[in-house]
Amino acid sequence: MALKPVLGKLGSKRVVLASASPRRQEILCNVGLRFEVVPSWFKETLEKSSFATPYKYAIETAKQKALEVANRMHVKHLRTPDIVIGADTIVTVDEHILEKPVDKQDAYRMLSRLSGKEHSVFTGVAIVHCNSKDNRLETEVTDFYEETKVKFADLSEELLWEYIHSGEPMDKAGGYGIQALGGMLVEYVHGDFLNVVGFPLNHFCKKLVELYYPPPKHTLHHIKHDSIPSVETFENLSDEESDSSSPIQYKDAIKMDRSKPHSSGGVCSPGSSNIIKPNCMVPVENRNRVMENPDKFPSKIVELLDGFRASKALFVASKLKVFNLLKNKGVLQSVDVANTINASVCGTERLLDACAALGLLEKTIQGYSNTDSANTYLASDSEDSLHGYIIHSNDHLWPLFTHLESAVKEGTMQNYRAFGKKSENLFQDSYYQSMEVKQRFMAAMHSIAKLTAKDVVTAFDLSQFRSACDLGGCTGALANELVQKYPNLKVTVFDLPEVIANVSHFQPVGQHTAPVTFTSGDFFKDNLPAADLYILSRILHxxxxxxxxxxxxxxxxxxKPGCGLLLSEMVLDDEKKNRSTALLQSLNMLVQTEGKERSGSEYQSLLEHHGFTSVKIRLTGSLLDAIFCTKC
Ligand SMILES: Cc1cn([C@H]2C[C@H](O)[C@@H](COP(=O)(O)OP(=O)(O)OP(=O)(O)O)O2)c(=O)[nH]c1=O
Structure with missing residues (x-):
């Protein structure tokens, strides 16, 4: 098995590891896999007795962990990953399943059970391939498990307690970590060591080979037809030549014969030169595209090159209110859209086609219509509309980003270059200098806050607090979500007078919870309203x-001691190399502010410096993560 090409197949995909386990992250990182980490919220509470074997339990838990993340990313954040990997490790001894100990006594019970005996460690793994179609998530699950046998030496009472007091057992199945101190308890290991540590890498790679390089099918040998030139199959293809980038349809794929004019005999239409038609069973990503070898074709780079065109197509269609029009009218021909938005027919048609190809619109013989997600997120009058943020991106961020080169060279914001105005006082000078810019900025902040608020307010249990103050809380979107979740909480939004004067038309209608209070002031200069929970959402960056x-x-x-502080920001990984959305957001802060995005440990040290302890970080998988700490 050649490992690199196997993992290389995942290189151009958005891969998500649905696990908080640092061991799993390390194992996959060490072999060069690029992935995002979105820990699963699935509670490991499946009824064990309903599974015929322990490994079936581990597989099902792994599957549920991965599916929870796939669904969450798809439904809430429009960020459908290509692949989500979930895993679950359990230890079995005397027909008992041992998971992570709940406390020291539990760890003691587990370890004394393992003492002097052989036990099994099972890891169930689920690889979920995701596809978003008509705003629906389609998933294809591949799962497997690996078993490793481990024998413990006889453990004395003293040794057991010494080990438990080291703290190592608490987050590990069976209450031990073979990779660290726990290794000293082990007499032998039969099987994959990494499986015990939480991830059976070897079996995983073999599974990828099965998925991405399936054995040739006899029936696909050489498709011959009188009028059709022979078409090669994947048989005998070396790894380099293989065309598969999607495992799901791979087995039915055919390969172009580049030396001959392409024809299909009813599969690919004649005269289509080397464009593959959708009804040819080719890997999904290669549809409608000149057939290329993905290992040689720099598809990731081409995608990045195209990125700005796709963004701008979305911005312009939003600005011209195409999505509003189609939401109201249903289906329209391009000429009708052009006439209504007062634009050229040829330009409108190209814009609509591009939007359809990007999955924002549907195109049929009757004309163009909105996809479900366009109705939900792109029409400006929708409850969950991102229109405000899109217009802000077009009118404010786009001009700033055209000066990214200067920002990188100079290390400073580019407001003067982009808008001809110095930003000595960032918010007053950049966002609140005119009514139009201020309302645009507030609409942008409102739409992002609405999209992320639920994740932020549910990331931690805040039920012990009675009063909260959202500093820089703008339109109150987060505050409104807080009072929904905690009806007994009194929430004050504290922001600059210019903002507070304009919050009224962002307030929800028909909300039955206690109203949020708005107070104006500058958090750098004025006294802060009293509260036992303070919130800083997208402020510190x-x-x-x-x-x-x-x-x-x-x-x-x-x-006072016991008061809480909740931050919501995009949290970078400590090495600042994995979370591209957050790292791009940090560039975004460079072009327009004095700030930056920070890692969890950077936030932790800032907070601890001011007496905030028990800092907990929750990666939500959304556009904002949550950090919670208390004043000691
Ligand atoms: C037996 C054993 C387990 N473990 C770890 C691997 C797993 O992280 C953990 C088992 O718990 P899991 O529930 O499989 O994983 P997790 O809770 O750490 O992470 P998530 O649910 O988010 O995926 O035990 C070791 O690190 N060393 C060992 O020797």
Whole structure:
């Protein structure tokens, strides 16, 4: 098995590891796999007795972990991954399944059961291939398990307790970590060591080979027809030549014979030169595209090259209110769209076609119509509309990003170059200098806050708090979500007077919870309203460490012991190499503010410096993560 090409198949895909296990992250990182980490929220509470064997339980749990993440990313965030990997490790001894101990006594019970005996470690793995069709998530699950036998030496009482007090057992199945101190308890291991640590890498790679390089099918040998030139199958293809980038339809795929004019005999239409038609069973990603060898064709780079065109097509269609029009009218021909939006027919048709190809519109013989997600997120009058953020991206961020080169060279924001205005006071000068810009900015912040608020307010249990103050809470979108979730919480939104003067038309209609209160002020200069929970959502990323220290020390001074502080930001991984959305957002902060995105440990040290402890970070899989800590 050649490992690199196998993993290379995943190189151009958005791969998500649905696991909080640092061991799994490390195992996959070490072999060069690029992936995002979105821990699953699936609770491991399946009824064990309903499974015929322990490994079936582990596989089902792994599957549910992965599917939960796939669904969450698809439904809430429009960020359908290509592949989600889930895993679950269990230890079995004397027909008992041992998971992670709940406390030290439980760890003691588990380890004394394992003492002097052989036991099995099973890891169930699920590889979920995802596809978004008509706003629906389609999934294809491949699963497997691996068993490793481990024998423990006889463990004395003293040794057991010494090990338990080391703290190592608590987050590990069976209450031990073979890779660290727990290795000293082990007499022998039969099978894959990494399987015990949480991820059976070898079996995983073999599964990828099965999926991406299936054995040739006899029936596909040489498709011959009187009028059709012979078509090669995948048989005898070396790894390099293989065309598969999607495993699902691979087995039916055919390969172009480049030396001959292409024809299909009813499969690919004649005269289609080397364009593959959709009804040819080719890997999904290669449809409608010149057939290329994905290992040689730089598809990732081409996708990035195209990225700005796709963004701009979305921006322009939004700006011209195409999605609003189609939401109201249903299906329209391009000429009718052009006439209504006052644009050229030829330009409109190309824009609509591009939007259809990007999955934003449907195109049929009757004309163009919105997809479900366009109705939900792109029409400006929809409850969950992202229109405000799209227009802000077009009118504000786009001009700033055209000066990214200068921002990188100079290390500073580019507001002056983009808008001819110095931003000595960032918010007053950049966003609140005119009514139009201010309303646009507020609409943008409102739409992002609405999209992410539920994830943020449900990331931690905040039920012990009675009053909260959302500093820089803008239109109150997060505050409104908070009072929905915690009806007994009194929430004050504190923001600049310019903002507070304009919040009224962003308020939800027909909400039955206690209203949110708005108070104006500057959190750097004025006294903060009293509260036992403070919230900073997308605030710290605007500022330098120095300014953050000023703000955190004010909040810390206002907090009594036990008060909480909830942050929501995009949290970077500590090595700053995996989360591209957050890293691009950090460039976004470079072109327009003094701030940046930070890693979990950077936030932790800023918070601890001001007496906030028990810092917990929750990666939500959405556009904003949550950090919670308490004043000690
Ligand atoms: C037996 C054993 C388990 N483990 C770990 C692997 C897994 O991380 C953990 C078993 O718990 P799991 O529930 O499989 O995984 P997790 O809770 O760590 O992460 P998630 O559910 O988010 O995927 O035990 C070791 O690190 N070493 C060992 O020797």
């Amino acid at each position: 605007d500022w330098t460490d120095e300014k953050i220290h000023v703000l955190l020390s004010k909040i810390s001074a206002a907090c």
